[in-house]
Amino acid sequence: MSRIALLAALIYIIFLAGIGSLNGSVLRLALPLGLYLLAGLWRGPEKLNLSAERTLSTEQIRPGESITVIITVTNHGESLDQVSLHDPLPDFLEIFEGSNNRLVRLPAQDSLSWSYSVRGRRGSHTFNGLSILAEDSLGLVVKRTFLPTRGQLLVLPSVARVRHIAIQPRQTRVYSGIIPARQGGTGIEFFGLREYQIGDSPHHINWRLSARQDNLLYSNQYEQERVADVGIVVDGRSRINNFCDRSSIFDDSVLAAVAVSSALLSDGNRVGLLVYGDRARWTSPGYGKRQRERIMLNLALAKTGESQNFKSLFIPRRMFPTNSQIILISPLHSDDLPVLAQLRVSGYPLMVISPDPVSFEVRRLGNRDSVKLAARIARLEREIMLRDLRGLGIQVVNWNTVIPFDQAARASLSRPITFLRAIQREGRQ
Amino acid sequence: MTRYAIYISIFASTVTLAIGLVIKEFLIPTVGVGILGLIWAISYTRNMYWVAAPEFALFTIISAISIWGGISSWLAFACVQFSLIAWDLTIFIQRLQITNNKDDHSKMERMHFIQLGLLAGLSFLGVFATTRLRVNLTFGGAAILAMLGIWGISALVYRLRRHEDDIDV
Numbered sequence: 229m230s231r232i233a234l235l236a237a238l239i240y241i242i243f244l245a246g247i248g249s250l251n252g253s254v255l256r257l258a259l260p261l262g263l264y265l266l267a268g269l270w271r272g273p274e275k276l277n278l279s280a281e282r283t284l285s286t287e288q289i290r291p292g293e294s295i296t297v298i299i300t301v302t303n304h305g306e307s308l309d310q311v312s313l314h315d316p317l318p319d320f321l322e323i324f325e326g327s328n329n330r331l332v333r334l335p336a337q338d339s340l341s342w343s344y345s346v347r348g349r350r351g352s353h354t355f356n357g358l359s360i361l362a363e364d365s366l367g368l369v370v371k372r373t374f375l376p377t378r379g380q381l382l383v384l385p386s387v388a389r390v391r392h393i394a395i396q397p398r399q400t401r402v403y404s405g406i407i408p409a410r411q412g413g414t415g416i417e418f419f420g421l422r423e424y425q426i427g428d429s430p431h432h433i434n435w436r437l438s439a440r441q442d443n444l445l446y447s448n449q450y451e452q453e454r455v456a457d458v459g460i461v462v463d464g465r466s467r468i469n470n471f472c473d474r475s476s477i478f479d480d481s482v483l484a485a486v487a488v489s490s491a492l493l494s495d496g497n498r499v500g501l502l503v504y505g506d507r508a509r510w511t512s513p514g515y516g517k518r519q520r521e522r523i524m525l526n527l528a529l530a531k532t533g534e535s536q537n538f539k540s541l542f543i544p545r546r547m548f549p550t551n552s553q554i555i556l557i558s559p560l561h562s563d564d565l566p567v568l569a570q571l572r573v574s575g576y577p578l579m580v581i582s583p584d585p586v587s588f589e590v591r592r593l594g595n596r597d598s599v600k601l602a603a604r605i606a607r608l609e610r611e612i613m614l615r616d617l618r619g620l621g622i623q624v625v626n627w628n629t630v631i632p633f634d635q636a637a638r639a640s641l642s643r644p645i646t647f648l649r650a651i652q653r654e655g656r657q
Numbered sequence: 658m659t660r661y662a663i664y665i666s667i668f669a670s671t672v673t674l675a676i677g678l679v680i681k682e683f684l685i686p687t688v689g690v691g692i693l694g695l696i697w698a699i700s701y702t703r704n705m706y707w708v709a710a711p712e713f714a715l716f717t718i719i720s721a722i723s724i725w726g727g728i729s730s731w732l733a734f735a736c737v738q739f740s741l742i743a744w745d746l747t748i749f750i751q752r753l754q755i756t757n758n759k760d761d762h763s764k765m766e767r768m769h770f771i772q773l774g775l776l777a778g779l780s781f782l783g784v785f786a787t788t789r790l791r792v793n794l795t796f797g798g799a800a801i802l803a804m805l806g807i808w809g810i811s812a813l814v815y816r817l818r819r820h821e822d823d824i825d826v
Binding site: 231232233234236237238239240241242243245246247249250251252253254256257259260261262263264265266267269271309310312314326327329330331332333363365366367 | 710713714717718720721724725730733734737738741745748749752753755756757758761762764765768769772776777779780783784787799803806807810813814816
């Protein structure tokens with residue numbers, strides 16, 4: 229029941245009772261209620277004529293940084309006794325200073341300017357406008373409107389600094405870089421020997437071998453180092469990223485993707501990105517800082533979803549030729565094995581960085597015996613799956629997200645897999 | 658400040674009506690009014706703001722009935738006036754909670770109290786004037802006046818509701 233209806237009902241009751249009983253004292257009780265209604269009509273807003281303008285101190289921030297939003301509302305119409313201004317914000321933004329709501333009086337032809345600061349987690353938000361609710365000061369006559377304003381805020385993902393990711397794709401590009409190209413030429417690492425040719429540097433002559441041969445000189449060959457094509461695939465399927473308590477491991481995948489792409493781009497590689505979530509979002513391969521910004525932008529907008537079928541994961545060859553490196557960042561599911569095997573068969577060297585969903589969920593479920601048992605079973609299943617993947621020749625990094633990604637990457641990704649396996653073998657002996 | 662004003666208004670409306678009933682030795686209704694006042698105050702402390710509307714309606718109706726019972730019309734008027742203020746402030750404090758800006762709070766509170774004070778003053782003057790005026794009407798005159806009154810209130814309510822919750826885009 230609205231307030232006006234309640235007041236009207238009471239006035240009618242009093243009025244009828246007063247008239248019916250011919251008692252003026254009863255009628256008098258209707259006076260404060262009638263005056264209250266009249267005041268509402270007298271001071272109530274007739275028509276709203278407002279405009280709003282929004283200024284953002286910056287359009288891109290990182291998690292932890294704050295942004296100041298300045299809003300100016302101008303009243304071009306009659307004076308408004310009570311105006312409630314509400315600037316809607318998404319869940320991932322929190323107010324750091326000030327308020328996104330105001331309750332003010334706006335005199336005619338006057339304007340109000342106020343600011344507040346927000347900070348938040350990764351995501352993108354378009355400020356569409358302000359919700360306005362104008363009332364008389366007694367709150368009887370209410371008028372609502374929505375004032376459109378412009379503004380977009382992007383909260384970029386956090387960055388974990390990883391210095392180097394060791395990859396060994398079978399195919400490299402022509403430009404020099406730091407990826408061993410499996411071809412002899414100029415470089416640092418010894419690659420092989422060949423007969424001396426005119427133009428070879430005397431420093432490269434292998435004197436020991438040449439001394440053993442009659443009339444022949446041999447030159448050392450070094451492994452060429454070039455840049456490579458790298459495709460990063462971030463798995464954003466909600467069924468494997470989101471858990472029942474509304475927590476999600478997807479942000480960890482995004483963090484890993486940022487770190488890996490930054491490291492590979494700073495080494496001069498050509499990096500592209502595919503986020504496989506609410507829809508497949510491609511960032512075409514590219515080099516350098518601009519590409520890094522594009523990837524960051526795409527990752528800032530990435531959301532989990534189920535609109536795509538992972539079974540039909542398609543890597544376009546014009547973007548990533550066969551033999552270029554593919555890095556999949558995914559919590560993984562046992563159903564994914566055939567898809568990954570198919571990629572491997574297609575000729576792509578595959579590296580899987582898998583944020584461990586079992587440890588992630590166990591941390592949230594507590595320390596009960598039933599949880600421990602369930603976690604043990606889930607870990608065993610996962611171990612079997614990871615072992616099968618390794619058996620397919622896929623490099624797998626099982627990342628417990630409690631450990632910062634830069635530490636995990638330093639331990640598992642800073643050296644070539646062959647080097648790490650050799651160390652492991654030596655350790656076992 | 659609004660919070661204290663609400664408690665004071667609930668207390669004042671309960672006490673004025675209770676005094677009127679006690680004077681006329683209506684002891685059971687007095688206890689009932691006391692309990693109603695207590696429920697109103699407790700429900701407010703527990704943020705059950707919806708209680709304010711039925712409590713206000715009950716206090717107003719009980720005041721009107723009490724006049725038939727012979728209690729002072731001034732006490733009944735004071736009860737209606739204070740319960741109206743308590744109900745209004747309960748809704749006002751919900752609007753204040755929209756913002757956490759202290760400057761907005763104090764400005765809006767000041768404006769609202771001035772307006773409520775003016776309304777209460779005008780009501781008092783109006784009631785005072787009606788006690789001084791004596792008009793003798795015929796039955797036909799009274800009937801026309803009653804119909805005019807009902808039409809006037811209906812027109813006012815229609816006008817207010819027409820403007821209520823319009824959405825301008």
